[in-house]
Amino acid sequence: MSGEEVSRSPGTTLDVVRRQNLTQVLRLAHRDGPISRAELTRATGLNRSTVGGLVSELRARGLVEESEPHPTRKVGRPSPMVVAADDTVAIAVNPEIDAVDVGIVSLGGRVIRRVRYKNERIPTPTEFVNIVSAIVDGMRPELDASYRTLGMGLAVPGLVRREDGRVLLAPHLGWREAPVSAILxxxxxxxxVAGNDASCGVVAESVFGAARGVDVVVYLNGGASGIGGGIAQGGTLLMGAGGYAGEYGHTLVESAGAACHCGAIGCLETEVRRDALLRAVGLNDADVDRLPAALALAWREPDSAGAREVRRQVAYLGIALRNIVNGLNPRRVVLGGFLATLLKVVGEAGIASHLGVALPGARYDVGFVAATLGQDVLLVGAAEMVFAPVLEDPTLMPLELEPATV
Known part of the structure; x- marks a missing residue:
């Protein structure tokens, strides 16, 4: 059955059909672009004329662009390439204890510009708002001249209430009941809009990165302020009843461990820490970009302080991963931030060897991979929250031009 036949099931109207078809085409251009009209025709099951009309309307709404087709030796006129509009953008923000990152991210997931403001001290919610508003003010001439800005997305290392973006608790930032979304x-x-940083990460990696096309994914992000987690199934973020699912940084891994900000003892993020890795190889926060090379070098010397700290942290990470694997049976676990560095140092087999008594079925199903979006992952995920309504219903964007006749 074709995409058109599915769309025209009983109870739908022509307007609903058109919106559904526009959504199909825009999502493909957003995720897979540049993509040819011919490929869109095959992927959607719609006929060529219908796809041409949909692309024309999306262009008129400022959501896609077309470029010259790639050269081909095939007979006939090659199909134009469709890509999400680069001038339709979101402002993406990630506050951390050491810095505030602000980026301009285009529809299609490209970070066009990134500003990193290094904190002299951990910012209060008011200081954070002032930092972000000052950076955005500095971007205004560029934004006004070159882009259509749909909104701002915040990827916050803490508990964020789904319905209004209020930060209930970001322990390492010291924020409680902070309405930063409303103030910004x-x-x-x-x-x-605001969400948990690791939840943003799992969305970004599911759309553009290491988890594309994977049915059940868990993402763990290791940052300056701790470890967060996100879960996606079938490309949909699993948030829990209040939006707080995935807090794997507070998995118990050491019953005699250190006290955590959350009030518990021996949480994953108290035992697996970026600052401990930096100290073990003689670096500080200012040298964080040198950490991967320093750990790789230390790993070659098994008795070095760096190698011992890597082994210690990987053992604790394995305990948390065993609980994740047994509880969720994911197809893939994506590790980001300094956790990706640990994975690259010891390898997938080195991580898997610490799963211990994970149940055999789930253990054999899972793979461990590093996030592929690097330092852009949280900004891309924050932007996805802004783009989500338009990706769901492209008709929310007004027609800027009359659609061309196909």
């Missing part, structure tokens, strides 16, 4: 919306005049 008022100050900047933009719609603002």
């Amino acid at each position: 919306a008022k100050v900047t005049g933009m719609p603002v």
